Amino acid sequence: MNSGHIISADNDGKPIWKFLLREIKPKGKWLTPFNIISIPIILLGILLIAIRFWKGIGAITNLSQEIPWGLWIGFDVVTGVAFAGGAYVITFMVYILNMKKYHSIIRVTVLNGFLAYLFYAGALLLDLGRPWNVINPIIGNNFGVSSVLFLVAWHFLLYMIAQLIEFSPAIAEWLGARRARKILSGMTLAAVIFGITLSMLHQSGLGALYLMAKEKIHPLWYSEFIPILFFVSSIFAGLSMVIFEGSISHKVFSDQISDKNHKAQQGIIHGLAKICTGAMFAYFFLQVLVFVHGKHWDLLNTPMGHWYLVEMIGFVLIPMGLYFYSYRTNSVFLIRLASILTMVGVVLNRLNVTIIGFKWDMPIRYVPSWMEFVVTLTVLFTEIWIFRWVINRMPVLRESHKWIHEENKTTKTSLKQDHLRA
Amino acid sequence: MDLHRRDFFKVLGATGITLAVGKDLQAAPKGKSEVEFHGVLYDAARCKGCRGCEYDCADANNLPVPIPTKDIKGLRKPDDKHRTVVNEYKTSKGIVYAKMQCMHCNEPACGAACLTQAMTKTQEGAVIWRGDKCMGCRYCMVSCPFDIPKFEYHSPNPKIEKCTMCFETRVQKGELPACVENCPNEALMFGTRRELITEARRRIYEKPDLYYNQIYGEHEAGGTCWLYLSPVPFKEIGLNTSIQTASYPALTKGFLYTVPSVFVLVPALLLGIQQATKKDNPENESNDE
Numbered sequence: 104m105n106s107g108h109i110i111s112a113d114n115d116g117k118p119i120w121k122f123l124l125r126e127i128k129p130k131g132k133w134l135t136p137f138n139i140i141s142i143p144i145i146l147l148g149i150l151l152i153a154i155r156f157w158k159g160i161g162a163i164t165n166l167s168q169e170i171p172w173g174l175w176i177g178f179d180v181v182t183g184v185a186f187a188g189g190a191y192v193i194t195f196m197v198y199i200l201n202m203k204k205y206h207s208i209i210r211v212t213v214l215n216g217f218l219a220y221l222f223y224a225g226a227l228l229l230d231l232g233r234p235w236n237v238i239n240p241i242i243g244n245n246f247g248v249s250s251v252l253f254l255v256a257w258h259f260l261l262y263m264i265a266q267l268i269e270f271s272p273a274i275a276e277w278l279g280a281r282r283a284r285k286i287l288s289g290m291t292l293a294a295v296i297f298g299i300t301l302s303m304l305h306q307s308g309l310g311a312l313y314l315m316a317k318e319k320i321h322p323l324w325y326s327e328f329i330p331i332l333f334f335v336s337s338i339f340a341g342l343s344m345v346i347f348e349g350s351i352s353h354k355v356f357s358d359q360i361s362d363k364n365h366k367a368q369q370g371i372i373h374g375l376a377k378i379c380t381g382a383m384f385a386y387f388f389l390q391v392l393v394f395v396h397g398k399h400w401d402l403l404n405t406p407m408g409h410w411y412l413v414e415m416i417g418f419v420l421i422p423m424g425l426y427f428y429s430y431r432t433n434s435v436f437l438i439r440l441a442s443i444l445t446m447v448g449v450v451l452n453r454l455n456v457t458i459i460g461f462k463w464d465m466p467i468r469y470v471p472s473w474m475e476f477v478v479t480l481t482v483l484f485t486e487i488w489i490f491r492w493v494i495n496r497m498p499v500l501r502e503s504h505k506w507i508h509e510e511n512k513t514t515k516t517s518l519k520q521d522h523l524r525a
Numbered sequence: 526m527d528l529h530r531r532d533f534f535k536v537l538g539a540t541g542i543t544l545a546v547g548k549d550l551q552a553a554p555k556g557k558s559e560v561e562f563h564g565v566l567y568d569a570a571r572c573k574g575c576r577g578c579e580y581d582c583a584d585a586n587n588l589p590v591p592i593p594t595k596d597i598k599g600l601r602k603p604d605d606k607h608r609t610v611v612n613e614y615k616t617s618k619g620i621v622y623a624k625m626q627c628m629h630c631n632e633p634a635c636g637a638a639c640l641t642q643a644m645t646k647t648q649e650g651a652v653i654w655r656g657d658k659c660m661g662c663r664y665c666m667v668s669c670p671f672d673i674p675k676f677e678y679h680s681p682n683p684k685i686e687k688c689t690m691c692f693e694t695r696v697q698k699g700e701l702p703a704c705v706e707n708c709p710n711e712a713l714m715f716g717t718r719r720e721l722i723t724e725a726r727r728r729i730y731e732k733p734d735l736y737y738n739q740i741y742g743e744h745e746a747g748g749t750c751w752l753y754l755s756p757v758p759f760k761e762i763g764l765n766t767s768i769q770t771a772s773y774p775a776l777t778k779g780f781l782y783t784v785p786s787v788f789v790l791v792p793a794l795l796l797g798i799q800q801a802t803k804k805d806n807p808e809n810e811s812n813d814e
Contacts, residue, residue: 156681157681158679158681159677159679159680159683160678160683161678161679162679164678166678167678168666168672168676169672171663171666171667171676172663198799199799201799231660231662232661232676232683233656233661233682234660234661236641236659236660236661237660239641239658240640245642245643245658247639247640249636249774249777249781250637250638250639250664251638251780251781252638253640254781254784296792296796296799297792299791300787300788300791300792303787304784304788308780311777311781312664312667313667314776314777314780315637315638315667315668315670315773315776316668317670317769317773318670318765318767318768319667327776327779330780
C-alpha cells in the first residue's frame with residue numbers, strides 16, 4: 104500500500120521527514136521532578152540490561168533453579184497486562200454497547216493499553232534466556248500448540264496489532280493523512296471485536312499458565328478456576344487503572360483537555376465506579392465459591408491463610424464497598440481512593456499466585472534483587488516517557504483537528520457503511 | 526448470499542463425504558499406536574551409592590566432574606552442571622541411596638509447556654531438549670512437577686540441562702545410557718516400559734520382605750519412563766509423593782479446548798450486540814468518531 108504517498112500528499116505538501124524530525128524533538132521544560140527522578144533510573148537500568156545480556160540473567164536477578172520466574176514475569180507481564188485490561192473493556196462499552204459517554208477517554212485508554220503491552224511484553228524479552236529464538240513460535244517451524252504460553256504469545260502479538268489499528272486514526276490525524284485516516288477508522292470495529300476476543304482469552308491465559316504448577320502454588324491461590332478469576336479481575340483492574348490514570352492525566356495534561364471533556368470526566372469516573380462494583384462483586388463471589396469448593400478451612404488460620412484474608416477482605420471487599428459507597432455519595436475522592444486500593448489488591452493477587460504463593464514452603468524464599476526493581480522501573484518510566492511524547496503530539500486527550508469534524512459530517516454515511524461492512 | 530435449502534444440503538453432503546473419505550485416504554503414521562516407550566528401572570535396594578553413574582553421566586555429556594563423596598554435605602539436587610545425583614538417606618531400614626534425574630514422563634508437562642517444541646518426547650521414550658528451538662522462557666521449569674529442567678543463569682547463551690536418557694549420544698546408536706551401562710551393582714536396567722514393570726513386579730513378588738510394594742513411576746504424573754523400586758516408602762528416599770496420578774498436561778486441556786469455541790462464538794455475539802445497540806437514526810449520533 105502506498106500509504107507513504109498518501110501521508111506526504113495530504114500533509115499540506117510538506118515533506119514528511121522534516122515534520123517527523125521536528126516532532127521527535129522534546130517539547131516543554133526539561134527539569135521537571137519526573138525527569139529528574141526517571142532519567143538516572145533509566146540510565147542505570149540500561150546499564151543493568153547490558154550486564155544481563157553480557158553475563159546472563161543470574162548476574163542481576165535472584166532467580167534460581169527452584170524459582171524460574173520472578174518479578175519480571177510476575178509483576179511486569181502478569182500484573183501489567185491485567186492493568187492494561189481497561190482498553191478492551193472501554194472499547195467494548197463504546198463500540199459494542201454504543202455508550203457514547205465514554206468516547207472521550209477511548210483514545211487515551213487504548214494508547215495506554217497498547218504501550219503497556221508493548222513494554223511489558225518487551226520486558227519479557229529481557230527474561231528470555233535465548234531471545235534470538237523468540238520468532239520460532241511465530242514463523243511456524245515449531246508450533247507448540249499444546250502450550251498455553253504459545254497461545255498467550257500469539258495473542259499478545261495479535262492484540263498489539265489490533266490496538267495499533269484502534270489507535271491509528273490518531274496517528275493519521277497527527278500526520279495529517281486524511282485518506283489513510285478514513286481507511287483506518289473503517290477498520291476500527293473489526294479490530295475492536297477481534298481485540299476483545301483476544302483479550303478474554305489471554306487475560307485468562309495468563310492464569311492458565313500456572314495450571315500445571317499444581318503442587319507448587321499454595322492451595323489457597325491454586326484452583327482450576329485461575330483463568331476465570333484472572334479474566335474477571337482484569338475487568339476491574341483495567342478500569343481502576345483508567346480511573347487512576349485519568350485523574351493524573353487531567354492534572355498533568357490539563358491544558359490539552361477541553362472544558363467539555365473536563366466536565367464529562369466526573370460522569371465517566373462515576374460510571375466506571377459502578378461497573379467496578381459489579382465486577383468486583385462477581386469476582387468476590389467467585390473467590391468465595393472457589394474457596395468453599397476447595398475445602399481449605401483449616402488453612403485459614405496459618406500465616407498464608409491470614410495473608411489470604413488480607414487480600415480478600417482488605418483489597419477486594421473493602422475497595423468494593425468503597426466503590427459502592429462513593430458512587431452513591433458521588434465522591435470523586437473516594438472513587439480515586441477505591442481505585443488505588445483495588446490496584447494494590449490486583450498486584451497482591453498476581454504476586455501471590457506468581458511469586459509469594461509459588462513454592463511458599465521452600466526454606467529459602469525468592470526476594471527480587473534491587474537490580475530487578477531498577478529494570479522494572481526503567482521499563483515503567485520509559486513507557487511513561489513515550490506516553491507523554493504521544494499525548495503532547497497526537498490528538499489523544501485533546502479534540503481532533505477541525506478538518507476531522509468537517510470530514511466526518513460529509514462522509515458520515517459512508518463511514519457508517521464501512522463500519523457495517525467491517 | 527442466496528442459498529437454497531436443497532443447495533445447502535448438497536454442500537453439506539459433499540463436505541461430509543469429503544471429510545469422511547479424506548480421513549481414510551490419509552496415510553496413517555505406521556505403527557504409531559504400537560509405540561512402546563523405553564525407560565530405566567532403578568532399584569534402590571541394589572544401589573550401593575558408589576556414585577559411578579554421576580561420573581559416567583558427566584563424562585558422557587561433557588559436564589564438570591562431580592565433587593568427591595567426602596566433600597558432600599547434606600542432600601543434593603540435579604542442577605545446571607549435574608544431570609543426575611545420588612543421595613544418601615537415613616531410613617527406617619538403615620541407609621538407602623537414591624538416584625535422581627529426569628523421570629521422562631509419558632506425557633511430560635515440560636513438553637506441553639514448551640511453545641517451540643524444544644522440549645519434546647521422542648518415540649523411544651526419552652524427553653529431550655533442542656537448543657536451536659528453545660527461547661529460554663523457562664516455562665518448562667515452572668511446569669515440571671519433579672523440578673528437573675535446569676537453566677544456566679550465568680551464561681549469555683544459556684542452555685536447559687536435564688537428563689536426556691543419552692538419547693542422541695548413545696541410545697540412538699543402539700548403546701545403553703551411560704549410567705545404565707556402567708552400573709557395577711545392576712541397580713539400573715534399560716528396557717521397554719512394559720518389560721521393566723514386569724521385572725519390577727517379579728522382584729517384589731520374589732522378595733516381598735525386601736521391597737516396598739509399589740513401583741514409583743507406574744502411575745505418577747500419568748506414568749513415567751523411569752521407574753523406582755525401594756526397600757522403604759518412597760517419601761523416605763526423597764521422592765515427591767504428592768505428585769498426582771493424572772498427567773500434568775491434562776490440567777490445561779480444559780482451558781485450551783475452550784479457545785476455539787470462544788474464538789468463534791464471542792465475535793459473533795459481539796457483532797450481534799453492536800448491531801442491536803446501534804441507534805437507528807444516524808443523525809442523533811455525535812460525530813467525534
